[in-house]
Amino acid sequence: xxxxxxxxxxxxxxxxxLVLAALGGLISERSGVINIALEGVMLTAACITAIVGVxxxxxxxxxxxxxxxxxxxxxxHALFTQAFSIDHIVSGMxxxxxxxxxxxxxxxxxxxxxxxxVPVYPNWAYxxxxxxxxxxxxxxxxxxxxxLHLLAVGNDPDKSRQMGLDPIKVRYLxxxxxxxxxGLAGVLIxxxxxxxxxxxxxxxxxxxxxxxxxxxxxxxxxxGACLLFGLFSALQLQMQGTRIMGAxxxxxxxxxxxYLVTIIALAGFLGRNRAPAGxxxx
Amino acid sequence: MTPAVxxxxxxxxxxxxxxxxxxxxxxxxxxxxxxxxxxxxxxxxLMRVLYGALxxxxxxxxxxxxxxxxxxxxxxxxxxxGMVSQHYSxxxxxxxxxxxxxxxxxxxxxxxxxxxxxxxxxxxxMGFEFDWxxxxxxxxxxxxxxxxxxxxLWRDSRIMILDEPTAMLSPVDSDALYISLKQLASEGATVxxxxxxxxEVVQHCERVTILRGGKKVADLRVSETSAELLAELIVGHxxxxxxxxxxxxxAAVIEAQxxxxxxxxxxxxxxxxxFTIHSGEVVGxxxxxGNGQRELFxxxxxxxxxxxxxxxxxxxxxxxxxxxxxxxxxxxxxxxDRHEEGVIQDWxxxxxxxxxxQRIPPLTNGPWSDLxxxxxxxxxxxxxxxxxxxxxxxxxxxxxxxxxxxxxxxxALELDPKLILAFQPTRGLDVDGTAQVYAEIRNACxxxxxxxxxxFDLDELLENCDRTLVINNGRVFEPxxxxxxxxxxxxxxxxGAK
Numbered sequence: 001x002x003x004x005x006x007x008x009x010x011x012x013x014x015x016x017x018l019v020l021a022a023l024g025g026l027i028s029e030r031s032g033v034i035n036i037a038l039e040g041v042m043l044t045a046a047c048i049t050a051i052v053g054v055x056x057x058x059x060x061x062x063x064x065x066x067x068x069x070x071x072x073x074x075x076x077h078a079l080f081t082q083a084f085s086i087d088h089i090v091s092g093m094x095x096x097x098x099x100x101x102x103x104x105x106x107x108x109x110x111x112x113x114x115x116x117x118v119p120v121y122p123n124w125a126y127x128x129x130x131x132x133x134x135x136x137x138x139x140x141x142x143x144x145x146x147x148l149h150l151l152a153v154g155n156d157p158d159k160s161r162q163m164g165l166d167p168i169k170v171r172y173l174x175x176x177x178x179x180x181x182x183g184l185a186g187v188l189i190x191x192x193x194x195x196x197x198x199x200x201x202x203x204x205x206x207x208x209x210x211x212x213x214x215x216x217x218x219x220x221x222x223x224g225a226c227l228l229f230g231l232f233s234a235l236q237l238q239m240q241g242t243r244i245m246g247a248x249x250x251x252x253x254x255x256x257x258x259y260l261v262t263i264i265a266l267a268g269f270l271g272r273n274r275a276p277a278g279x280x281x282x
Numbered sequence: 283m284t285p286a287v288x289x290x291x292x293x294x295x296x297x298x299x300x301x302x303x304x305x306x307x308x309x310x311x312x313x314x315x316x317x318x319x320x321x322x323x324x325x326x327x328l329m330r331v332l333y334g335a336l337x338x339x340x341x342x343x344x345x346x347x348x349x350x351x352x353x354x355x356x357x358x359x360x361x362x363x364g365m366v367s368q369h370y371s372x373x374x375x376x377x378x379x380x381x382x383x384x385x386x387x388x389x390x391x392x393x394x395x396x397x398x399x400x401x402x403x404x405x406x407x408m409g410f411e412f413d414w415x416x417x418x419x420x421x422x423x424x425x426x427x428x429x430x431x432x433x434x435l436w437r438d439s440r441i442m443i444l445d446e447p448t449a450m451l452s453p454v455d456s457d458a459l460y461i462s463l464k465q466l467a468s469e470g471a472t473v474x475x476x477x478x479x480x481x482e483v484v485q486h487c488e489r490v491t492i493l494r495g496g497k498k499v500a501d502l503r504v505s506e507t508s509a510e511l512l513a514e515l516i517v518g519h520x521x522x523x524x525x526x527x528x529x530x531x532x533a534a535v536i537e538a539q540x541x542x543x544x545x546x547x548x549x550x551x552x553x554x555x556x557f558t559i560h561s562g563e564v565v566g567x568x569x570x571x572g573n574g575q576r577e578l579f580x581x582x583x584x585x586x587x588x589x590x591x592x593x594x595x596x597x598x599x600x601x602x603x604x605x606x607x608x609x610x611x612x613x614x615x616x617x618x619d620r621h622e623e624g625v626i627q628d629w630x631x632x633x634x635x636x637x638x639x640q641r642i643p644p645l646t647n648g649p650w651s652d653l654x655x656x657x658x659x660x661x662x663x664x665x666x667x668x669x670x671x672x673x674x675x676x677x678x679x680x681x682x683x684x685x686x687x688x689x690x691x692x693x694a695l696e697l698d699p700k701l702i703l704a705f706q707p708t709r710g711l712d713v714d715g716t717a718q719v720y721a722e723i724r725n726a727c728x729x730x731x732x733x734x735x736x737x738f739d740l741d742e743l744l745e746n747c748d749r750t751l752v753i754n755n756g757r758v759f760e761p762x763x764x765x766x767x768x769x770x771x772x773x774x775x776x777x778g779a780k
Binding site for chain 1: 297335354355356359366367368371372374375376380383384385386387389390393394601
């Protein structure tokens with residue numbers, strides 16, 4: 001395998017979970033719910049998949065449990081922000097903290113010394129799913145009633161209410177969808193490694209969010225942005241230990257590369273985009 | 283003839299407060315019916331009951347003589363009741379077509395071509411035309427109002443409620459709107475117009491219901507009434523307005539020379555504004571919304587940079603002076619969006635009263651902020667227009683919209699103003715409130731200040747200002763000598779017909 005082929009394959013492997021998570025974020029944020037809880041949703045889904053998968057020995061039950069966990073955590077975010085009117089960022093932080101502590105506890109309590117591998121589906125199934133989801137969401141937003149309601153509620157919940165829509169209901173449904181996708185992202189991450197390790201999502205929920213913003217809250221550009229971040233992560237893996245112009249670049253510097261790109265992207269150097277106008281509004 | 287709508291004994295209480303008390307309301311099929319009253323008279327509450335957005339505490343509602351009890355607006359919409367609210371329900375980020383069908387899409391999949399065909403058909407019936415794929419943010423106020431009407435048709439609304447439909451329209455567009463409404467009525471629709479503009483009622487409506495303090499005071503045929511009688515019924519006593527005093531202008535307070543200012547979209551929103559306002563004068567600024575009023579006000583107060591031109595304030599050039607200096611020199615602003623730009627909702631009334639004036643003695647004393655002076659200022663501000671509040675240290679949020687409005691208007695008149703810039707100072711205020719605000723502005727001008735008042739209501743300006751400037755497409759025009767108060771001449775300037 002040539003280096004370029006390896007790079008491309010790594011790019012796909014590394015960007016697929018980002019795509020799923022970014023799409024999850026897209027559905028949530030298009031409905032007006034700021035979703036920094038993606039990270040926590042992914043992490044919990046990954047952990048539950050590992051525990052349930054090992055316990056039952058079934059890939060399908062593990063997958064279902066992961067998605068279910070994604071939905072539950074995502075609905076928790078909906079409950080906090082919509083029913084209790086907690087600030088979206090605060091709720092997201094709380095969920096992320098809960099996920100880190102909770103998954104750590106669960107793995108310690110239930111499967112600390114488990115050497116068993118998590119039963120999984122092949123990764124290409126998730127790649128296909130990510131592509132199909134991108135296509136479907138693009139179509140859904142533009143050509144269906146549900147998509148229109150999502151856009152309307154995300155842009156102006158008050159006016160949507162006047163038009164007979166129920167913004168709260170739309171948002172709960174949106175967060176179910178968001179939970180499914182972010183949950184899948186978590187399942188994919190654990191499928192890659194075939195075992196759960198502490199904080200294994202490693203900030204990828206935030207990178208997905210950055211890709212979403214960079215993609216202007218649109219599915220295909222978001223996919224593109226995820227591929228870009230995936231490419232830099234792959235580059236980082238491959239470049240470690242190589243010398244550039246005779247200089248020995250430390251391992252950590254390469255490792256920081258994808259995050260650096262995230263910062264540059266979010267600072268608006270790669271083009272600014274308009275956020276849904278109703279983001280964070282009650 | 284059977285009434286299209288009959289409401290009997292409607293009572294609605296918010297807590298202990300009765301917003302509506304035993305109101306009967308009846309509208310005939312195929313009529314244009316006006317519902318008038320002061321702020322807080324219960325007009326909007328009554329209409330929200332009819333539209334299903336509120337459930338009345340008591341009372342019955344009949345549509346086509348069948349008793350109905352709405353659970354929500356969707357219920358009312360499905361029974362062909364439609365409402366256009368004052369601020370429109372058009373979502374800027376969606377396309378015109380998306381806005382049109384929102385909430386009444388019909389099928390799960392949205393067939394764009396079919397929908398456009400029906401939309402065009404409905405629009406053509408009213409003589410309107412739309413670019414359905416364009417984003418709605420580009421619509422002018424009158425185009426947005428037209429889209430709202432097509433939205434009602436799309437939903438097969440037969441009972442149409444319009445809340446202050448002409449608040450943002452020029453006289454020409456308002457007349458056109460009523461022609462459309464009458465056409466709809468002649469085709470069998472029932473139109474209810476909530477308005478505070480009495481001339482419109484007299485000119486265009488058939489019947490009028492008057493509410494005061496949550497109770498119905500009269501239900502009249504318009505042909506049997508007059509503008510004076512309506513005004514009296516609305517307020518409960520005869521309205522006497524101080525006639526505008528003959529201007530006896532003093533020295534120039536503000537001189538603008540060829541101001542060019544870029545707007546939010548980086549285009550030239552103001553393309554050359556030249557005018558002078560003298561001390562003692564109340565000058566109106568008429569114009570259709572979006573013709574550069576906003577940018578002119580921002581440029582005058584110093585929150586938008588002036589690209590070219592000169593601005594002179596009380597003899598000193600201030601073209602590049604910062605907003606805080608201008609405020610200290612005596613400029614005061616009543617901003618357009620009081621709730622967003624005028625106050626900080628989470629701050630107390632005392633803090634909000636100080637907002638913008640904080641550098642001016644006696645509020646400030648060297649490096650110190652004088653808390654006693656601030657409190658007495660807040661008291662004065664609250665008292666001036668009788669702002670109803672539950673304590674000066676309560677947050678601004680606890681005040682109703684109308685009361686926040688009164689508060690912000692009163693603040694602009696404090697601490698010796700030299701130039702009062704008022705953007706729709708009476709928006710959302712009732713007849714009495716409007717008269718008070720203008721009287722106080724007039725009062726300040728008698729003491730040497732000058733005022734520039736922008737409004738989309740030409741009649742209001744003609745009634746209250748000494749003279750009226752017109753802004754159209756980023757340029758300021760002065761009516762010819764002898765036509766300063768000529769409604770028609772000014773109306774034509776507003777739409778650029780001259």
